[in-house]
Amino acid sequence: MALGKLAELDFDAVIFDMDGTLIDSTPAVARAWSTWAQEHGLTAEQLAGHHGMPSARVVRKLLPDHQHESAIDRINALEIDDVHDIVVLPGAADALAALRSARNAIATSCTMPLARARIAAADLAAPSVLVTADQVEHGKPAPDPFLLAAERLGVAPERCLVVEDAPAGLTAAKAAGCYRLAVITTTPEGELEADGIVRNLGDVEFLVGADGGIRVRELA
Known part of the structure; x- marks a missing residue:
């Protein structure tokens, strides 16, 4: 280095x-995305590899079109509500x-x-x-x-x-x-x-x- x-x-x-x-913000991010993934039937493996990307981009990659708007709103709400530690x-x-x-x-x-x-x-x-x-x-x-x-x-x-x-x-x-x-x-x-x-x-x-x-x- x-x-x-x-x-x-x-x-x-x-x-x-x-x-x-x-x-x-790693703990807060992990909590929000873990909750979101469980709600949408996704695994930790499916979430992996998206670090540093906008949440909307991740949602669009993982879910079908008809779920995008509500799923983006949900992860945004989860992340804004959890800014602990x-x-x-x-x-x-x-x-x-x-x-x-x-x-x-x-x-x-x-x-x-x-x-x-x-x-x-x-x-x-x-x-x-x-x-x-x-x-x-x-x-x-x-x-x-x-x-x-x-x-x-x-x-x-x-x-x-x-x-x-x-x-x-x-x-x-x-x-x-x-x-x-x-x-x-x-x-x-x-x-x-x-x-x-x-x-x-x-x-x-x-x-x-x-x-x-x-x-x-x-x-x-």
Whole structure:
């Protein structure tokens, strides 16, 4: 695990995934989806492999068309109602604080109501630019969330560093033309394809130059 070439580059902006990157919502997510799966006669095996994707996309993959609307409404309600034991992951608060004067954003597969509920539950000081799955036509692994985040930040995607924990998000970042830093908070290192890989945000430090340029440095 190391930053690799990322340690030698300057970036105009940093775009963070949220769940699994900035906050740990794993228990709450597992409870909501377990309840939803039981209600719809699905197994844990059928749910596997969808981490990092918008819930609506998962529903559409698993259920027939006539069930989509009600099933999406149900998982959204379950997730918004359960924001217990959501915590900020190591290094996340420091990373956001360090970038307060720089351009940074969150691009998440949550809907806006769910993202706001989890941010509030974690007491996270989130950046002003927040892109959610209900703001784009195609969610991760499509590049749309990161492209929209870059547009709102006023920077070119290829000048952005994306921080992600999920293969779907890393695929989306690559398609958007962004550099990618992976954290192994939810997915084994061997399943992550990125320009650099670290354990979590506690392993790195973000430095902002006088011109607003951003560098990332690995902590000893």
